[in-house]
Amino acid sequence: MIDEQLLRYSRQILLPDFGITGQERLRAASALVVGVGGLGSPVAMYLAAAGIGRLVLIDADTVDLSNLQRQIIHSSARIGHPKVASARDALAALNPEVDVVARREHLDEQTLPEAVADVDLVLDCCDNFTTRFAVNAACMAAGVPLVSGAVIRLEGQVTAFPGRPGGPCYQCLYPREGALDETCTANGVLAPVVGIIGCIQATEAIKILAGLGDPLFGRLLLLDAALMHWREVRLRTDPDCPICSAAAHQHGGAACKTAPAGLGAD
Numbered sequence: 597m598i599d600e601q602l603l604r605y606s607r608q609i610l611l612p613d614f615g616i617t618g619q620e621r622l623r624a625a626s627a628l629v630v631g632v633g634g635l636g637s638p639v640a641m642y643l644a645a646a647g648i649g650r651l652v653l654i655d656a657d658t659v660d661l662s663n664l665q666r667q668i669i670h671s672s673a674r675i676g677h678p679k680v681a682s683a684r685d686a687l688a689a690l691n692p693e694v695d696v697v698a699r700r701e702h703l704d705e706q707t708l709p710e711a712v713a714d715v716d717l718v719l720d721c722c723d724n725f726t727t728r729f730a731v732n733a734a735c736m737a738a739g740v741p742l743v744s745g746a747v748i749r750l751e752g753q754v755t756a757f758p759g760r761p762g763g764p765c766y767q768c769l770y771p772r773e774g775a776l777d778e779t780c781t782a783n784g785v786l787a788p789v790v791g792i793i794g795c796i797q798a799t800e801a802i803k804i805l806a807g808l809g810d811p812l813f814g815r816l817l818l819l820d821a822a823l824m825h826w827r828e829v830r831l832r833t834d835p836d837c838p839i840c841s842a843a844a845h846q847h848g849g850a851a852c853k854t855a856p857a858g859l860g861a862d
Contacts, residue, residue, distance in 0.1 A: 631722035631727075637666075641686070650696075651697070708730050709738065719743045748784075754819075767838070815829070
């Protein structure tokens, strides 16, 4: 590690359980950020600032004026630009050492396996259940850890899944039957709440990739920002889950076809 890198990352290298070893692990790692909006903005910025080696950004949308209240990676000058291009430029200015791959596309059950298999960790920062379920299934199939966040109004939630059998997955938390998307477009959102959850997602990703601390595996954090109250819920594996149960893995896994009311993110 050269002197410039030692200086750039010196404050986290000073951490006793991180050090140069943790920094090298992070530099050798890659992560996929699904959605470069309200959650994806702080996620991408903090991972790049911390020195992750490779960051893949996937989003099909363009920057809109209504995004700028909370999607802090974008700017007024980049309204109308693809979000992934806008984010790539912002991250290049922040830390040119990071290899940022910008992919402007929609992800689905056909394209996700390839994208997930190419990284060490996935961060779900999207705004709909269909994509979340597909991301979860792809992560379980590839054995890749997943960090999931969601926000709506003044409420947020964040958790992590190891991507391996034996622990719960996203579909254990939200069975697809009857799932109903709630969006920020229809319900509103307070901008800093999105930042809080996104920052926790980035923290969990760094912990997992660098081998630091105890990740949120099997634990769901719920935030009520109106009262600034946190609650932790233990997650249990659904023995009948079609994605992560032993029976599902014996038969190669299966995805259900429909989508509990849940939080959005945009």
